[in-house]
Amino acid sequence: MSETTTAVQTGALTNIGFLELEKCEFYRNPNGFLCLRYEGEEHNRVQALRSLPLTQPDAFLCIQDMENQEIGILETLTTLPEGMAELVQEELERRYYCPGITDITSIKEKMGFYYFDVSIGGFKKTFSVKDLGKSIKELRRGGILITDVDGNRYLIPDLAKITPRCARQIEPYLY
Amino acid sequence: MNNSVSFDLSQDGSPCRGTLSFSGGFVSAEIDGKEVFRRSVGDILELRQKTDIGCGRLEMAVRDTSVPAEEAPRALSDAENIPVCRFTMTYVNDISEFCKMVNHYIKTGEESQIVFTERLRCEKCGRAFVPGIDICMFCTDKGYVAKRTFALMRPYIPSVVLAGIFLLLSNLALAIAPVLYGQLVDNYLSPPAGFVPRFPAEQGIALLALTMVGASIVGQVCTIFSKRISNKIGSSFSNDLRILVYDKVQRLSLTSMSRKTAGDLIKRVTDDTQIVRRFLTDQGEFAISQSFMFLAIAGILFSISPLLTFIVFVPVPIAVYAISRFWHFMHLRFERQWVQNARSRSILHDIVRGIRVVKTFGNEEREIEKFDNANKRLAEISAKNEHTWAMVFPFLHFFVGMGEFFVILIGGKMVLEGQMTAGNLYTFILFLAYIYAPLRWMASLPRWLAELVTSLLKIFEISDERQSVAEAADPVDLDYDGDLAFCNVNFGYKSYEPVLKNVNLHIRQGEMIGLVGHSGAGKSTMINLIMRLYDPQGGSLRVGGTDIREADQSVLREHIGVVFQETVLFAGTVYDNIAYAKHSASPEEIIAAAKTANAHEFIMKLPDGYNTLVGENGHTLSGGERQRIAIARAVLKDPKILILDEATSALDSETESKIQEAIGRLIQNRTTVAIAHRLATLRHADRLVVLEKGEIAEVGTHKELLEKQGLYFNLVMAQRQTSKLRSDDQKALEEA
Structure with a gap:
C-alpha cells in the first residue's frame, strides 16, 4: 500500500481519489439505504464495493452512486468513525453475501459433482459444486471460499478453527 | 394460478423460508407464514431486481407523479425505492420470472402466470441442477457411466467379443501347459506304484513336448489376432x-x-x-x-x-x-x-x-x-x-x-x-x-x-450439455431478402441481468444501420443475437418475417457475413483463408473477392502469392492485411446481411481508407449493421440507432440526431473534443 501511496503522491499514477475522512458523513435514508454527504454534497443512496474482496476486504472500498459513478475510495474501514464504519460494514455485508459454514455433515461425489450438506448457523443447507479447482479457493489466513453452481458463496473463515471432523471432510477436496 | 416464488434471506441477511406472492395488484412477502411486506403496485413503476455478490435484492421503483401524463413515466431516484426482499443466487432466476410477471401487470393490467423457462431442481431430491445439464447427477444411478460407455461401444461389441474369444483361446492354449506338466510328473517322472502309462516313456514325453509346442503356437497366433482387433x-x-x-x-x-x-x-x-x-x-x-x-x-x-x-x-x-x-x-x-x-x-x-x-x-x-x-x-x-x-x-x-x-x-x-x-x-x-x-x-x-x-x-x-441455442426440430425454409426485425427483444447473458430491454427495431432490406452507444450499452449483444450466437429470453428476431429460431442455423448463417475488429487466420494458405467463406469457390472467385477487398495488391507481394502460408507457423500479416482477408471472405460469401464490428478500428489512416473503400463496395445492396467506435465512420449510415443501458434511446440520420442535440450529439461532441486535444498535442509536439 505504501508503494501505491508514494506513486500517487509523486504523481506517477492517476490520483487514486481517496475520500477525505473528515469530509465524509455516511447515514441511512428513511428507506434504509446508505447515503453519503461529502464536501457538502448529498449523495442520496450510494453503494460500497470492495476493490480486493478476497485479499483486503476492508481496504480500498470504492464508493459509487447508483449510476456506478465513483465518488471516491475509502482507504480503510477502520479509519472511519465508529458509527459510520458500522454503516459501511453493513452495506458491504449486504452486497457480499457469504455465510459462514459452521458444520459439514457430508460431502458426496456423484458423477463428477460434489454435493455438500452443511450447517449455516442453525440452518441446514445443501449445495453442489463443480470443478473443485475453480470452486474452492484457499484464502489467506487459512480461510476457504466455496462457490456453488448457482453462484452462491460460502466461507470457512479459518480451517484451523473448525472441528477436526469437518476439517477431515473438506481436506481431501482442497487442491 | 402460479404467482408466488420462494426467497431465502431476511432483510438483515439471516437465512429464512420466505414466499413472495402477487395477487389482486398487491405484492406480498411472508417469512415462516408471517407477512412481512405488503404493498399495492398502484404507484409503482416497476419491480427491480438487483444482483449483488452471492445474493440479490428486490426493490420497487416508485413512479414519479410529477411527470406530466403526456411524457413517458419515470421512477423517482433509486434512493426512494422500496426494499421488498433479499435472496441468495439459488432463487435469482425464480425472482427474475416473478419480476417479469409483476412488471407485465403494471404495464398492461393483465394478470399472467410465472413461466419457469427451465427446470432448476430435481423433483426427487430437491437439489439444484447443474446449469446446462438437465439430469440430476445426485439421483443418477451408479451404473450411469458404464451404461453410457456401453451405449457408445455398441457398434464395437461384436469386435470386442471376437477379440475376447481369440484371447480366451490363446489363454486356454497356454493354460494346457499345467495339465501337461501334471501328466509328465504323474505318468512318467514319478508315477504311482503300478501305474502303466498309455505310451512308452520316451514316446509319451516327446508327445507331451510336441503338444506343448503346438499349444504355444496356437496361443501366440490367437494373441496376435486378438491384439490386432483390440488395437x-x-x-x-x-x-x-x-x-x-x-x-x-x-x-x-x-x-x-x-x-x-x-x-x-x-x-x-x-x-x-x-x-x-x-x-x-x-x-x-x-x-x-x-x-x-x-x-x-x-x-x-x-x-x-x-x-x-x-x-x-x-x-x-x-x-x-x-x-x-x-x-x-x-x-x-x-x-x-x-x-x-x-x-x-x-x-x-x-x-x-x-x-x-x-x-x-x-x-x-x-x-x-x-x-x-x-x-x-x-x-x-x-x-x-x-x-x-x-x-x-x-x-x-x-x-x-x-x-x-x-x-x-x-x-x-x-x-x-x-x-x-x-x-x-x-x-x-x-x-x-x-x-x-x-x-x-x-x-x-x-x-x-x-x-x-x-x-x-x-x-x-x-x-450431455444442453445446447442453449437449439436447432429447430422442423426448420422452415428461409426465403430471405435482407429484411430484419427485433420484436420486443429482451436478453441478458444471465437471464436475471438484462442487457437488452424491450428492443424494437425494423431494419429494411439494403439499409445500413449504425449502432452507437457507450460500451456496455448492448451494441455487440445486438449483433450476437443477429448471428444467433444466443437466443433472446423474450421477444423474437425475425428475418424476412421468420423467427430465426425456426430457421436452420447453418442456413441462417449462410445469409450473414461478418467483419470483426480482430480477424483470425487459420493455419493454411491465403487462398484457403479466403475460401473459408465458400469452400467451393473457384480461383477466379477468390482473386475477384481479394480485388474487391483491396487485398490482391498485398497478396501479390507475398512470396508465394495466394499460396503463401499464413496463420500459425506461417507468414505474419498486419492488422490491415488481415482485415482485408476478412472483407474478401465476406465478399465471397455474398451475404444478405453484413455485420461490421469495429471493422476499421486500430488501423492507420492510409490502410483505413483502403478498407473503407473496400467496405463501401461490400455494403452495396446489402443490409448492413455496423458498430464503430469512431462515429465519423458511421455518418453515412441510413439510420443511426443510439443505445443507452440496453434500450433504444434515439434513432435517426447523423444530421437529424445532431440537430436533436441528445445523446448522439453528446457522444459526437465528446469525441470531437478528444480529437481536438489529440491534434493540439500533436501540434505542440511538432512545434517543440
Whole structure:
C-alpha cells in the first residue's frame, strides 16, 4: 500500500481519489439505504464495493452512486468513525453475501459433482459444486471460499478453527 | 394460478423460508407464514431486481407523479425505492420470472402466470441442477457411466467379443501347459506304484513336448489376432469419442464455452479420449478373456480339489471390499491430478498465445516460473498418487494371493498323506498363476478405473450439455431478402441481468444501420443475437418475417457475413483463408473477392502469392492485411446481411481508407449493421440507432440526431473534443 501511496503522491499514477475522512458523513435514508454527504454534497443512496474482496476486504472500498459513478475510495474501514464504519460494514455485508459454514455433515461425489450438506448457523443447507479447482479457493489466513453452481458463496473463515471432523471432510477436496 | 416464488434471506441477511406472492395488484412477502411486506403496485413503476455478490435484492421503483401524463413515466431516484426482499443466487432466476410477471401487470393490467423457462431442481431430491445439464447427477444411478460407455461401444461389441474369444483361446492354449506338466510328473517322472502309462516313456514325453509346442503356437497366433482387433477397436472408439466431443465443442453456445478454458477443452478432446482408448486396448479385452478364464480355471481347480479351491478364494471378498474403498479414494486423487494438468495446459496456452505481451513486458522469467510452479505442483500430485499406489498395490497384491501359501502348506500335506497326487498338486499350483492373474488385475483396477471414470465423466459432461441455442426440430425454409426485425427483444447473458430491454427495431432490406452507444450499452449483444450466437429470453428476431429460431442455423448463417475488429487466420494458405467463406469457390472467385477487398495488391507481394502460408507457423500479416482477408471472405460469401464490428478500428489512416473503400463496395445492396467506435465512420449510415443501458434511446440520420442535440450529439461532441486535444498535442509536439 505504501508503494501505491508514494506513486500517487509523486504523481506517477492517476490520483487514486481517496475520500477525505473528515469530509465524509455516511447515514441511512428513511428507506434504509446508505447515503453519503461529502464536501457538502448529498449523495442520496450510494453503494460500497470492495476493490480486493478476497485479499483486503476492508481496504480500498470504492464508493459509487447508483449510476456506478465513483465518488471516491475509502482507504480503510477502520479509519472511519465508529458509527459510520458500522454503516459501511453493513452495506458491504449486504452486497457480499457469504455465510459462514459452521458444520459439514457430508460431502458426496456423484458423477463428477460434489454435493455438500452443511450447517449455516442453525440452518441446514445443501449445495453442489463443480470443478473443485475453480470452486474452492484457499484464502489467506487459512480461510476457504466455496462457490456453488448457482453462484452462491460460502466461507470457512479459518480451517484451523473448525472441528477436526469437518476439517477431515473438506481436506481431501482442497487442491 | 402460479404467482408466488420462494426467497431465502431476511432483510438483515439471516437465512429464512420466505414466499413472495402477487395477487389482486398487491405484492406480498411472508417469512415462516408471517407477512412481512405488503404493498399495492398502484404507484409503482416497476419491480427491480438487483444482483449483488452471492445474493440479490428486490426493490420497487416508485413512479414519479410529477411527470406530466403526456411524457413517458419515470421512477423517482433509486434512493426512494422500496426494499421488498433479499435472496441468495439459488432463487435469482425464480425472482427474475416473478419480476417479469409483476412488471407485465403494471404495464398492461393483465394478470399472467410465472413461466419457469427451465427446470432448476430435481423433483426427487430437491437439489439444484447443474446449469446446462438437465439430469440430476445426485439421483443418477451408479451404473450411469458404464451404461453410457456401453451405449457408445455398441457398434464395437461384436469386435470386442471376437477379440475376447481369440484371447480366451490363446489363454486356454497356454493354460494346457499345467495339465501337461501334471501328466509328465504323474505318468512318467514319478508315477504311482503300478501305474502303466498309455505310451512308452520316451514316446509319451516327446508327445507331451510336441503338444506343448503346438499349444504355444496356437496361443501366440490367437494373441496376435486378438491384439490386432483390440488395437483397431481402441483407435476407432477413441476417434469416435474425439469426434463426439469436438463436434459438441463446436456446437456449444458461447456461454458454455466461456465457462471452460482452452486447456480444459483441449484436454477433453485429446487426453481424455486417449485414456479411454488405452483402457480399452490394454484392459477391455483382458477383462473379457480373464473373466472366462477365471470361470474355466475355477472349475478345473474345483475338480482337482474343492478344499484347496476354497482356500484360494477366502481372501477374495475382503480384497474386493478393500478395492472398492480404495477406488473411491484414488478417484478423488486422479480428479485432482486432472485439474492440475488442465491448469498447466491453460498456463502454457496463455503464454504461447500472449508471447508478444510477455516479451514486451520482459516477463519471460516470471512466466517460466509460473509454468514451472504449475508443473511442479502437477509432478507433486502425480508423484503422491504414484506413491500411494506403490504403497497400497503390493499389499493388495500380496493379500489377494495369500491363499497360495496355504495351498502349498495344506496341499503338500495332502500329497504326503496320499489324498492327492504330486502331479495334481503341481497342476493346481501352476493353475493358481492363471486364477491369480484376474484377481491381481482386479487389485490394479482402482487405478485404471479412477483414471477412466474421471476422463469419461469429463467427456460426458461435454456431450450431455444442453445446447442453449437449439436447432429447430422442423426448420422452415428461409426465403430471405435482407429484411430484419427485433420484436420486443429482451436478453441478458444471465437471464436475471438484462442487457437488452424491450428492443424494437425494423431494419429494411439494403439499409445500413449504425449502432452507437457507450460500451456496455448492448451494441455487440445486438449483433450476437443477429448471428444467433444466443437466443433472446423474450421477444423474437425475425428475418424476412421468420423467427430465426425456426430457421436452420447453418442456413441462417449462410445469409450473414461478418467483419470483426480482430480477424483470425487459420493455419493454411491465403487462398484457403479466403475460401473459408465458400469452400467451393473457384480461383477466379477468390482473386475477384481479394480485388474487391483491396487485398490482391498485398497478396501479390507475398512470396508465394495466394499460396503463401499464413496463420500459425506461417507468414505474419498486419492488422490491415488481415482485415482485408476478412472483407474478401465476406465478399465471397455474398451475404444478405453484413455485420461490421469495429471493422476499421486500430488501423492507420492510409490502410483505413483502403478498407473503407473496400467496405463501401461490400455494403452495396446489402443490409448492413455496423458498430464503430469512431462515429465519423458511421455518418453515412441510413439510420443511426443510439443505445443507452440496453434500450433504444434515439434513432435517426447523423444530421437529424445532431440537430436533436441528445445523446448522439453528446457522444459526437465528446469525441470531437478528444480529437481536438489529440491534434493540439500533436501540434505542440511538432512545434517543440
